[in-house]
Amino acid sequence: MILLDGYSLTLEDVIKVARNYEEVRLSKQGREQIITSRRIVDKILEEERPVYGISTGFGDFSTISISKDERAQLQRNLILSHATGVGDPLSEDVVRAAMLLRANSLAKGYSGIRLETVEMLLAMINKRICPFIPAKGSVGASGDLAPLSHMVLVMLGEGQAYVKGKLIGGAEALQACGLAPSVLSGKEGLALINGTQIMTAVGTIVWHDAVNLMKATDIAAALSVEALKGTRAAFDPRISQVRAHSGQVATTDNMLRLTANSAIIASHIHCRKVQDAYSLRCVPQVHGASKDALRRVEETLTIEINSATDNPLIMPETGEAISGGNFHGQPIALVMDYLKLAIAELGNISERRTNRLLDVHLSELPAFLTAFPGVDSGLMITQYVAAALVSENKVLVHPASADSIPTSANQEDHVSMGTIAARQAREILDNVCNIVAIEMLAAAQGVDFLAPLTPGDGTIKAHQTIRSVIPHLDEDRIPAPDIKNLHDLIASGRLVEAVEATVGLLKIY
Numbered sequence: 001m002i003l004l005d006g007y008s009l010t011l012e013d014v015i016k017v018a019r020n021y022e023e024v025r026l027s028k029q030g031r032e033q034i035i036t037s038r039r040i041v042d043k044i045l046e047e048e049r050p051v052y053g054i055s056t057g058f059g060d061f062s063t064i065s066i067s068k069d070e071r072a073q074l075q076r077n078l079i080l081s082h083a084t085g086v087g088d089p090l091s092e093d094v095v096r097a098a099m100l101l102r103a104n105s106l107a108k109g110y111s112g113i114r115l116e117t118v119e120m121l122l123a124m125i126n127k128r129i130c131p132f133i134p135a136k137g138s139v140g141a142s143g144d145l146a147p148l149s150h151m152v153l154v155m156l157g158e159g160q161a162y163v164k165g166k167l168i169g170g171a172e173a174l175q176a177c178g179l180a181p182s183v184l185s186g187k188e189g190l191a192l193i194n195g196t197q198i199m200t201a202v203g204t205i206v207w208h209d210a211v212n213l214m215k216a217t218d219i220a221a222a223l224s225v226e227a228l229k230g231t232r233a234a235f236d237p238r239i240s241q242v243r244a245h246s247g248q249v250a251t252t253d254n255m256l257r258l259t260a261n262s263a264i265i266a267s268h269i270h271c272r273k274v275q276d277a278y279s280l281r282c283v284p285q286v287h288g289a290s291k292d293a294l295r296r297v298e299e300t301l302t303i304e305i306n307s308a309t310d311n312p313l314i315m316p317e318t319g320e321a322i323s324g325g326n327f328h329g330q331p332i333a334l335v336m337d338y339l340k341l342a343i344a345e346l347g348n349i350s351e352r353r354t355n356r357l358l359d360v361h362l363s364e365l366p367a368f369l370t371a372f373p374g375v376d377s378g379l380m381i382t383q384y385v386a387a388a389l390v391s392e393n394k395v396l397v398h399p400a401s402a403d404s405i406p407t408s409a410n411q412e413d414h415v416s417m418g419t420i421a422a423r424q425a426r427e428i429l430d431n432v433c434n435i436v437a438i439e440m441l442a443a444a445q446g447v448d449f450l451a452p453l454t455p456g457d458g459t460i461k462a463h464q465t466i467r468s469v470i471p472h473l474d475e476d477r478i479p480a481p482d483i484k485n486l487h488d489l490i491a492s493g494r495l496v497e498a499v500e501a502t503v504g505l506l507k508i509y
Contacts, residue, residue, distance in 0.1 A: 003027040006108025009305050014204045018097040023126050026107055033109025034118055037314045041112035045186045051321045052312050054187045075189030082149035085134030092130045097201035099125050101305055109316055110308035111191040120155055120182050127177040132160040140329035140418035144198035152192045157181030194310035196329045202422035203336055206429055207297055213433055214291055215506040216490045217346045219462050219499055220439045221283045222258035224353040226455040227446025228363055229268050232259055234281040248288030250507035257503045258458030267453055279352040286349050293342035295509050300335045333401035333418030340425045344393040347432035350439045351386040357442040358383050369445040376476040379442050386438045389431040396424045437486035448472050458503040465498040
């Protein structure tokens, strides 16, 4: 069980709830913090002084005073009017992560929400009610207003949600799980939607999957080094010691362990070749830099998942309600754009290794890795697919955070576009997973042609794992299912787990 207090949630906890359906509750501290901040809001609601979002309208309507008897309606109308999302729905893991992150932020005790409203949000998580949240429509400042509004709709018995895989109305979803719709009180609608939880949820999922992908990319590179008869000399630890970036050091260690005891590499140790091409020789430098970027992403996400990001913030020590800008997604937007580039670069260098594996003039292997050139095309067109995905990533990697469009009649005149950056990062990650799958497909085929020589401790396990789901290409067949099966083997973590069981945990930092 995960206990929320607003301060101690980890990225691993988020994954446990999002994907493994771990139960979540408020800690004693979290409950007390919520109750304390709510008392302050209740006091404000009894007064006539203007406080943004409690006794005033929102955005450019912040100058309009709202009477006491209209303040509950104000909160409901906020949710209804802001549920403007478009496009396909966010995946279940992202939605569950966003609900968890919003609850944790509220538990911190700076939002002024009622305890029973937070408990309702947690009940939806634990009962596996998954709101239908369109993926598009957030500009990433004033929080993820549109998508989070679709989340809250279900709490009100509105909107739509998935229950046991079936999309039904919000009221029906609550009833099916024994819950009654919430009625929002003052400040609560704003507290629920004025935050960065959608972009942070997507970012956390991408971070988790990128850890696995970066390990898999090291495995693919090591397998390519074997198939292309590359050298381990470039992975001498002394090279990294004089340029001690942690990602480079980690990758060097991975490459040495993966290729240890390779009969293939030992067979050509005294060949005339002086050094390998960059896509082999510079694996520690390129992969390592992406890992260093991932570390920065991890640091930012860890802070954000334990932050209060709505407005105004209720200060329990003084009873103040202070308007600020913690809802602005700039910290997440920048690291998501950074992560986009870091992941895309893994795809760029992977595709270059695939090209070398298929080019008879570079590989010393059969052309396009087929024993029957001419009659068979072998893996020729798989490189086309990798090239197409690499080029697509070059478009997606354009920084979303470089753009800003004013909203709310120029009251909200600079926005982050962080949610767009996070969604693009997830799309790039999936593209690169396919690119790396294609490299592994080619490298495994190349290793086959070097038999009876065997690869190293880690690469032989990778080769065996690949061959357990994809047979050697004896003659032309449809490659698409092979690419899909390898993609799934990588994305599921099964390939990395199999290799780590042999060589130990692969390093990221």
